[in-house]
Amino acid sequence: MSGLVLLLGGAAQAQNPFITNQFTADPTARVFNGRVYVYPSHDILATPERGKVGWFCMEDYHVFSSANLTDWTDHGVIVTQNQVPWVKPDSYSMWAPDCIARNGKYYFYFPTTPRDTTINKGFTVGVAVADKPAGPFVPQPQPIKGVRGIDPNVLIDKDGQAYLYWSQGNIYAAKLKPNMLELASEPVTLGELPTKGLKEGPFVFERQGIYYLTYPHVxxxxxxxxxxxxxxxxxxxxxxxxxxxxxPTGCWTNHHSMLPFNNQWYLFYHHNDLSPAFDKSRSVRLDSLFFEPDGAIRKVVPTLRGVGLTDARQKIQLDRYSRLSSRGAAIAFLDPANPFQGWKTVLADNQGWVQYNGVAFGKQAPKTVMLRVQAATGATVQLRTDGATGPLLAQVTVPKGSQWQEVKAPVAAFKPGTHALVVSAKTSTPVEIDWVKFE
Incomplete structure (x- = not known):
């Protein structure tokens, strides 16, 4: 099973998408107290009694955190639509949020549909306040006056002035008062952007004296x-x-944030990995981001492998590969009816191989390797480091069978440190691999 099985307060390992126990979108990532917190929206499937079938449906927000961008903790629900005084309780429109820290408080900004449309027709933006990044958050009794739209984003400038950005056809901005709950200036339209196609989801940050306004655009x-x-x-x-x-697969939306963490910049965004046939159920992702010497942002190519190192003694999800052979290898859901179970790697014949980068083996040699595998007529699999001609770590004989089984083999060679792991089929019969783990 790929990704993580996150229990409330628990932790697990993940690649892309890095949350796989629920649908998540619109990730705003922030660093608080040396830890990365991600505040996404939470997609659920609409029914005739809940939301609008075939459309976005969101009723609450979770927050997730990590100290290493690999192991993520779900801190549970922090705001729910029917527990905010001004929100229409059956709107299912808790869209893209943000969170910012100031003066020992954490301010969570979220857009949704108000109960009283005389306050504001369409969407408006509210605030919930907490003493800790994961809450508990207490919603304000009314939304921010003078804001009509979605996708709130907050920048606190170097001089201490805070700004609120949001979108509604155009992208707007205004100063915030020191209490972070009210506008301190009239909204202005940031009108220098493309006029053709939808613009939304602003995320603004400053780097080396340059202010970057980043946004999705159709x-x-x-x-x-x-x-x-x-x-x-x-x-x-x-x-x-x-x-x-x-x-590349036609997911209609993308929504993002960026931050530096441990001297590296990262881009958080979303895709519909866990719901390829329905792009209103999305999943958050994470990849490295780089700047050119002149401050230009280098284009990011999405990866399945994501970022961070994977401990060789944890389950290595080969289906979140770095490279895959063009022949004889494919990725599929373990159970198409339940995508939260994750994926498997299918090696059809001896042309198939998969490479997974960034496996941390450490200094102590493992004795065995375990694979969760399935091969109807049996198969042989080889594991190597650093390429198809690298040292042979192990050769695994997979017994024939129609069920998943965990098979062990001795580790024949070992190189300490961090390496790419290459797994290949050595027989012409198909073999399916869920995960690999060294012990």
Whole structure:
């Protein structure tokens, strides 16, 4: 099974998507007290009694955190639509949020449909406040006056002034009062952006004196991530380029955030990995981000492997591969009816191989390797490090059988450190692999 089985308060390992026990989207990532917290929206499937069938459906928010971007903890629900005084309790429109820290408090901004449409027709933005990054959060009794739209994002500038950004056809911005709950200026339209196609989801940050306004934009049929820069938080901005191209599988939306952590920048975004036939059920992802010397953002190519190292003594999910042979290998759901169970790697014959980078073997040699495998007529699998001609770690004989089984084999060679793991089939019969783990 790929990804993680997250229990409330528990931790597990993951690649991309890095949350696999529920649908998540619109991830805003922040560093609080040396730990990364991700505040996504939470997609659920609509029914005739719950939301609008065939459309986005979200009723609450979770928060997740990690100290290493590999092991994630689900801290549970922090805000629910029917527990916010001003929210229409059956709106199912708790869309993309943000969270920011100031003066020992944590301010969680979220958009949704108000109960009283005389306050605001359409979406507006509210705030919930907590003493800790994971809550408990207490919603304010009313939304922010003067804000109509979705996708709130907050920047606290170097001089201490806070700004709120949001979208509703255009992208808007205004200063916030020191209490972080009210506008301190009239909203302005950031009008230097493309006029063709939907723009939404602003995320603004400052780096080396440059203010980056990043946003999803529908240039053609689906959203791609773009950015513009300025010398001021309110612009004027100059459009610079594309951060991430449109989804190759046609996922209509993308929504993102960026942050530096341990001297590396990262891009958080979403895709519909766990729901390839329905792009309103999305899953959050994470990849490294790089800047050119002139401050330009290098385009990010999405990966399944994601970031971070994988401990060789944990389950290595080969289906989140770094490389896959063009012949004889494929990835499939373990159970198409339950995508949260994750994926498997299918090696059809001796042309099939899969490579998984960044496996941390440490200094002490493992004695055995265990594979969760299935091969109807039996098979032989080889494991190597650092390429198809690298040292042979182990050769595993998979007994024939129609059920999943855990098979062990001795480790024949060992090189300490971090390596790429290559798993290949050595027989012409198909073999399916769920995970690999060294012991």
């Amino acid at each position: 240039e053609n049929k689906t959203e791609r991530l773009e950015y513009a820069t300025s010398t001021s938080p309110l612009g004027p901005f100059t459009v610079k380029g594309v951060i991430m191209d449109e989804s």
